Amino acid sequence: MGRHPRTGADHGRSPRVTFHSTDEALESYYMAHSEATAEQLERLEPLFAGLGVEPGAIESAPLSGLRTERDDRVADLQDPVLGDLVEAELGRAIERLDLTKLETLLTLADRMDLPDEVVAPLEQTKTESGIERIQELPA
Numbered sequence: 001m002g003r004h005p006r007t008g009a010d011h012g013r014s015p016r017v018t019f020h021s022t023d024e025a026l027e028s029y030y031m032a033h034s035e036a037t038a039e040q041l042e043r044l045e046p047l048f049a050g051l052g053v054e055p056g057a058i059e060s061a062p063l064s065g066l067r068t069e070r071d072d073r074v075a076d077l078q079d080p081v082l083g084d085l086v087e088a089e090l091g092r093a094i095e096r097l098d099l100t101k102l103e104t105l106l107t108l109a110d111r112m113d114l115p116d117e118v119v120a121p122l123e124q125t126k127t128e129s130g131i132e133r134i135q136e137l138p139a
Contacts, residue, residue, distance in 0.1 A: 023084040030091070033130050040125045047118055066093050088134065095131040102126045 048055045070090045077083050102125055109119045 023081075023088075026084055026088055026091075029130070029134055033091075033134075036128060036130065040128065043121045043125065047121060050118065060097075062097055063094070066090055066097075091134050092131070095129060095134055099126065099129050099131055102129070 045055065067090075070086055073086045074083055077086065102122060106119065106122050106126065109122060
């Protein structure tokens with residue numbers, strides 16, 4: 001969570017990942033995902049407030065690695081269609097990473113026996129994961 005991967009919209013949580021696509025379905029996915037991400041972040045902000053913690057940017061080694069790998073691959077490509085494949089692969093990897101983080105948070109919430117007002121927004125965010133939709137995109 002943080003800057004949206006497609007638009008770079010700053011949600012103040014993580015380093016920027018920018019996607020570039022020539023495929024309309026992929027572009028549409030990232031535009032819709034941007035809106036969903038903003039809504040999810042707004043929904044989760046009260047959790048931080050309830051914990052007395054100010055949300056902020058956190059460097060993610062896995063995300064940095066994905067970004068670097070993508071940049072290296074794209075730099076060598078001349079064909080935009082191949083670039084779209086790299087973008088779709090990166091999007092799937094980021095969605096899986098997000099989903100893993102949400103599952104970890106839900107496990108912690110369960111172990112800590114946190115109230116529903118904490119767990120419900122996390123469960124809703126997990127339910128809204130874009131993993132199914134991005135997996136349906138051309139690969």
